[in-house]
Amino acid sequence: MSTKINLTLKVWRQKNAQTPGHFETYQARDIDTDASFLEMLDVVNASLEREGKEPIAFDHDCREGICGSCGAVVNGQAHGPERETTLCQLHMRKFRNGDTVTIEPWRAKGFPLIKDLVVDRSAFDRIIAAGGFITVRTGQAPEAHATPVPKDKADWAMDAAQCIGCGACVAACPNASAMLFVSAKVTHLNVLPQGQPEKTRRVLNMVAQMDKEGFGNCSNHYECEAACPKGISVKNIAKMNRDHLVASIAG
Amino acid sequence: MSAKFGTLLGTSVVKKQIVALTGLIGVGFIIGHVAGNSLILFGPEAINGYSDMLHAVPELLWIARLILVASLVLHVYFTILVTLENRAARVDRYALQANHGETNWAKKTMIYTGLLVFFFILFHLTDFTFPDKTGPDTVLTGSEGEASYGLYGLVWNSFLSVPRSLFYILAVCCVGLHLSHGIQSLFQTIGFFHDRYTEKIRLASNVLGALVALGFSLVPIFVILRHYTFGPDV
Numbered sequence: 001m002s003t004k005i006n007l008t009l010k011v012w013r014q015k016n017a018q019t020p021g022h023f024e025t026y027q028a029r030d031i032d033t034d035a036s037f038l039e040m041l042d043v044v045n046a047s048l049e050r051e052g053k054e055p056i057a058f059d060h061d062c063r064e065g066i067c068g069s070c071g072a073v074v075n076g077q078a079h080g081p082e083r084e085t086t087l088c089q090l091h092m093r094k095f096r097n098g099d100t101v102t103i104e105p106w107r108a109k110g111f112p113l114i115k116d117l118v119v120d121r122s123a124f125d126r127i128i129a130a131g132g133f134i135t136v137r138t139g140q141a142p143e144a145h146a147t148p149v150p151k152d153k154a155d156w157a158m159d160a161a162q163c164i165g166c167g168a169c170v171a172a173c174p175n176a177s178a179m180l181f182v183s184a185k186v187t188h189l190n191v192l193p194q195g196q197p198e199k200t201r202r203v204l205n206m207v208a209q210m211d212k213e214g215f216g217n218c219s220n221h222y223e224c225e226a227a228c229p230k231g232i233s234v235k236n237i238a239k240m241n242r243d244h245l246v247a248s249i250a251g
Numbered sequence: 252m253s254a255k256f257g258t259l260l261g262t263s264v265v266k267k268q269i270v271a272l273t274g275l276i277g278v279g280f281i282i283g284h285v286a287g288n289s290l291i292l293f294g295p296e297a298i299n300g301y302s303d304m305l306h307a308v309p310e311l312l313w314i315a316r317l318i319l320v321a322s323l324v325l326h327v328y329f330t331i332l333v334t335l336e337n338r339a340a341r342v343d344r345y346a347l348q349a350n351h352g353e354t355n356w357a358k359k360t361m362i363y364t365g366l367l368v369f370f371f372i373l374f375h376l377t378d379f380t381f382p383d384k385t386g387p388d389t390v391l392t393g394s395e396g397e398a399s400y401g402l403y404g405l406v407w408n409s410f411l412s413v414p415r416s417l418f419y420i421l422a423v424c425c426v427g428l429h430l431s432h433g434i435q436s437l438f439q440t441i442g443f444f445h446d447r448y449t450e451k452i453r454l455a456s457n458v459l460g461a462l463v464a465l466g467f468s469l470v471p472i473f474v475i476l477r478h479y480t481f482g483p484d485v
Contacts, residue, residue: 107341107345217267
């Protein structure tokens, strides 16, 4: 049964990267508990617009937890309190009437702020461009049985490929490190036979690009894994470390 | 390889792997050190004999010392560098940050326990390694004809001071805390992950950290208890 709740929101408002930001307090009234977190923000924005105020800027696209566009730090947790759930799939029934909810953007040097809760995640695109691809022959699709893939490797690659590049790992990391994202992208190709030709270059180039973007170093606190809406495992980080070690010595 | 060595040294993964490998050398040394220390509980002959054995081939001793000092310097340099980079990676802090991963006290204080241990090592060397092992500090109270008890006497007399013993215990607890995160962390950093063994490594890392702290603490505790319960040290 859906009910209505009232919340106090403390939202990070920042006009642009050059202007210092601050918290603004809003009342979110009559929020349906069946609404998603983003729908709640829509309701608040509608009332802000009615009052002639600037609505809260936030990123979103599919609103079904698969695109990786949305995300904010809610009460100190990336994507909010629900495990393995993106912000758009977080429902207001997880909150109680009268709660105060603090909403902040991802905070990292590698993700410069654009406006309010919107950050620039194009650093991830540049990391992908540095090595997140394989070489394929154009023309007809190859026969599916031509390249045998062991079941455990196929499962591992599929698990790693679940990463939607939302940036929650960076947001949750005490060092704003992008190791979980980069390792998921390196590993899902490096464990497959199709990814072998570029294996060495891939890990060296993607890690180098990651460093260039100003992300921190991994200190094995595993906050990333806990915050990841797709449950990407830190074993991918170990795998990337191993591949990088082999590539540095033998590559 | 040589052309890109400088570039590799600048990457976060390589920096951390240097920290991991130099840390591993430190872990090996510390386990040997705890084992060697426990000989003090078996009297002067045991520990002094062990010390003489280590000093038997000076060339080997100096090679070992060189490796240890180099490891320590690299470890400290790269951890400070990595920590500064990590701080710079998040300029704006969160108003609220709730940890739900595996963040704990030992992990958060690595840089502080590490720095404390570094300065403790400097103090510890001037305390036990550099001094003369036959001087007046090695004579135990009540020994006949002012006989020297070598390293055993030096350690014994040093730990008779309760504040100094407490300081040593605090320092070795930092060593233990540092290892409890360090050992499991180094496996992850050099790329070892196993669906079954990694859990066991994490457990072993915590247990080993506690055992090292306890093992090192035994010596000052033993000296103080024996001195203040049985009187004369000989």
